[in-house]
Amino acid sequence: MDCMKKRLELFTIMEMKYDDSDVEYFKKLLKNDDYVIRTRATCILADFGSKDLVKPIADVLQNDPNELVRHEAAFSLGQLSFTNAIKYLQSATENDQSEFVRHEAAIALGVIGSNIAKQTLNKALNDVKRSVRESALIALSNIEYVERLCHNKKFSKLVGG
Numbered sequence: 001m002d003c004m005k006k007r008l009e010l011f012t013i014m015e016m017k018y019d020d021s022d023v024e025y026f027k028k029l030l031k032n033d034d035y036v037i038r039t040r041a042t043c044i045l046a047d048f049g050s051k052d053l054v055k056p057i058a059d060v061l062q063n064d065p066n067e068l069v070r071h072e073a074a075f076s077l078g079q080l081s082f083t084n085a086i087k088y089l090q091s092a093t094e095n096d097q098s099e100f101v102r103h104e105a106a107i108a109l110g111v112i113g114s115n116i117a118k119q120t121l122n123k124a125l126n127d128v129k130r131s132v133r134e135s136a137l138i139a140l141s142n143i144e145y146v147e148r149l150c151h152n153k154k155f156s157k158l159v160g161g
Helices: 003-019 023-029 035-048 051-063 067-080 083-095 099-112 115-124 130-148
Strands: none
Touching: 003 023, 003 035, 023 035, 035 051, 035 067, 051 067, 051 083, 067 083, 067 099, 083 099, 083 115, 099 115, 099 130, 115 130
C-alpha cells in the first residue's frame, strides 16, 4: 500500500477519534513514523484546548526530529496560550537549531502575551536570522499591546506565525 493511501486511511480513523475527543489516541500518534501524522496529531491536541496537553505538545517541540513538526508544536502551544508553555517556547526560541522553529516559538510567546517572555524575546532580537529577529519584534509588540490595551484576548492571538 502506498504511503498516501495509508495516510488517508489513517485520516479517516483520526476523524472518528477526533469526533470522540479521544485525547489518548492522538497522544500516541505523536510517536508515529509519519511526520504528516505527527503534525496533524499535534494540531488536533491543541484544538482540544486542555492545559494538560501542554506537556505532550512541548515534548514534540523539544524532541521531534522534523522541524516542521516542531514548528507546528510551537504554533500549537501559542494557540493554547497557557503560561506553563512559556518555558518550552523560550528554550526553543533560544536553542532550536532551526530558524523556522525559533521564529514560530518567538511568535507563540507573543501570542501568550506574558511579560515573562520579554527577556528571551529581547535576546532573540539579536538572532543571526532575520526572520527570528522580526518575529521577536512582533511578539514584543503583542506583549506590550496585551499589557496596555488588550480588551479582547482572541484578537491578541492574531499576531501571525
